[in-house]
Structures are given as C-alpha cells and as structure tokens.
Amino acid sequence: MNVTAFKRRKEFGKTLASDIAHRMRNEIVTCRLKPGEVLKFDTLRLAYGASFTTLREALTCLAAEGLVVAEEQRGFKVAPISLSDLIDLTRARILIEVDLIRRSIENGDDDWEIAVISSIHRLGIIEGREIEDYADNPEWKAAHREFHESLVAACGSPTLLGIRQSLFERAERYRNISARFRPRPRDKAGEHRALMKAAVGRDADRACELIAKHIQSTTDNVIKHASELFSQN
Template identity: 45%
Template sequence: MASVLEDELGATADTAGDIRNGKSTRSTIALSRIRHLIVTGQLAPGERLVVSSLADAIEGGQTPVREALMRLVSEGLVTLENQRGFSVAPVSRRDLEDVTAARVEIEVLLVRWAIERGDDQWEADVIGAFHKLRKLQKIEADGESIRSMWEERHREFHFSLVAKSGNQTLLDVRDMLYQRADRYRRLSVRYLQAPRDDVKEHEDMMQAALSRDVAIATALIRSHIETTTRILLAEVPSKD
C-alpha cells in the first residue's frame, strides 16, 4: 500500500515546505491526502487503514494521521471499530440514497438563499466558475475516470452558486456531504449508457440562478444531483 500512496501523495519535500511556510498543518495535509485517496477509490471501500503504514507513506507521523482519520470518521468516509481499528467506509445503496436526499434539501435551501442575497460579485463569480468548468473535458482517456482538474472546477462552480447563502453552518454540512457524494459521482461515470451533457446542465443552472428564478434553479439542481444517483442505483443490488 505504501508504494501506491507514495505515488499519489507526491513529493514529501513539497509537503514539508508547506508546513514550514505555515500554509497548512501536518494534520490538515494528512487529512486532505487521505481523503483524496478515499474519494478517488484508491483506498477501496472496506479497506483496513493502518495508521503506521499511512504515516510511513506520507512521512507525516502517526499522530497527524490518526487525527486525520478521526476527522474522516466524523465525515462518514472512515469507520472505526474497537477490535478492527480504522477502515474505509463502505459504499451502499442506502448510504447513497441517504446522502442524496440530504444533499438535495440542503443544496436547494442554500441556492434559494444565495439567489435572494447574491450581489454583482456573486454573479461574476458564478459566471467565472462556469467559464473555467466548460473549458475542460470531464472524462479521462480511459473513459472511466474523471479528470482531477475538472472535478476541482466542478466543485468550485457548485460552491459559487451557494456562496452567498449567508449560513456558514449549513455550508460546512454541505461540504461534508459533497465529499461523501464525490465517491459515488466518480463511480457513476463507469455506468453511463450514453454521454451526459454536463456543460448544458451546468449552463442551465447558471442561467436560472443569474435570472433569479428560484423555482427553475432549484428544480435543475435537484435533477442534477438525483441523475447521478439514478445512474448508480440501476447498478447497485437492491438488497444493499
């Protein structure tokens, strides 16, 4: 596992430089990198997470790794059992349905507030985020994985829509749910029966938000989130 992690996590010298420059702490660096491995599926659902192995791989020490894993337990990406220790949280039909339902309700509420409170700068940020998103192809050459830069810009676009909602507590909950849903979104690409017009979906959401049409904007966002879920539910056994 260490060699895989070393390849993914990149040069440790860069990490050390970030710490010295005060850009982040060891714990937040460990959190970001382990979360990335889980979300992208490189640490598989159900896989046991050994603190010492993770610490060796990122050369960050066992305490920061343990702190990161505890944070990921609270985010629902890692499980902790007394006898077995840490492991990657499983994926399941029920979890997907629960996360989707929660995301839809929170996203719709935040978008409604953002539309009501958004100013000229908010509009400019939404337009800019969409412009950056549309310039990239979503799928890698293998046809089964999402480009990391596209995913970053996708996250930025959806955050831009809700950024002016004015409720940081719900934004924090939204971010946690987004991370949990990210695993499923990446899996859904493998099961697409036909190309999905992501550019059009995001453009329609942008236009509705900028037009201050709450009804259309929230309906489009609800459909956007639920479409990904429908793609996966068609593949997940109902007994799960």
C-alpha cells in the same frame, strides 16, 4: 524538522496532520483506498511517513466527515459504500442544496453573479479542451466543484455551507462510479448552463428544481446500472 516533512507540509495546510488528512481524503474519494478497507497504522505509517499520533489525528478528522469509520479499540476503516448510503446521502444533499441555492439567489449581489458566470466559463474552457472523459480530470473536478460552490456561495449560512461541503465530498465516490457505468454520455455541460441561467436570471424555483434533478440523476444512474457493485443493503 527534517527536509522531507517540511516539503510535504508545503503541499497543503500548515500542519502535517491536516496535510495527511487532505491526501487521504483524495485517495478515498478516488477509491485508491477501497471502500471498507481496513486502515492499519503500520501500513499507513509506511505509506505517509508519519507517526501513529499524527495519523490518528488525520483519521479522526476524516471520521468526522464520514469518509472513514472508527470503531473504538478496533481501528479505522474506509467508509463502506452502499445503495442505502447513496440514497440517504442524496436526500440529505437535495434538502440542503435546494435551500441554499434559493437563499443564494435571494441574497446574491453583482459579485456573486460574476463569480457564477466566471466559474462556469472556466468549466467550459476545460471541457472544450478534451472532448471526452474530462470527468476524470482533476482540473475539471476542481472547476466543477468551484461552479457548484459559487451557486450557493451567497446563501449566508456558514453552518449549512460546511455541511454541504462535507456531503459533496462524500458523494464524490458515487459520482466516479456513476461516470464509469453510464451507458451514454450525460449532458452535464447543458445542465450546468441551465442552472447558471436560472441563478443569474433569479428564477429560484427553476434553479431549485434543476439542482434537485441534477443531484438525483447521478444517483438514479448508479442505482440503475451499478447496483451489482454493492452487497445488498
């Protein structure tokens, strides 16, 4: 194998295909690859330096996650965004997240509690460093993701955790839109702290209520202030 490929592979995952899937996932959720954009193999081959076959495997993966759509014999395109998709996605996420957080609070042991507290602490440190616009920071995003994952980590359901993760990923684009169009800053840090407190205080009902509101709030903001971004459906 040539040196370039070797280096590239080191960045993430063991196979080139999974590495490319990872990179494309990133470009899609940050909208560097635009929603609805047609993905032609020749272009991709140039951009990622991989062959048809390898790209095809990466795209097949992303299609399963709902980040790209495959039309047989007619290629792939970045999954479009729409209000109806956002609403559908939000409802699915709330259903699952609420269930998982409740179970996690039931099952979570001391290590779980510690992980929740340590992940919100890390988030706080990052937020403290830059007063504004931390939501654009990849480091903050990783910590944010980590915090939400820690909340549900003790739920004991690998299947739903996997689904949750893929829905969380799909929602990333809408979170970015929401942040851009929000009229005044939202107190995310406060919401996260309240969630953490409800979780470690083993107040499942409150935690479920908070997480549902937390998820719904982004959606409401997009609907209110960014509807014009979408065509009609």
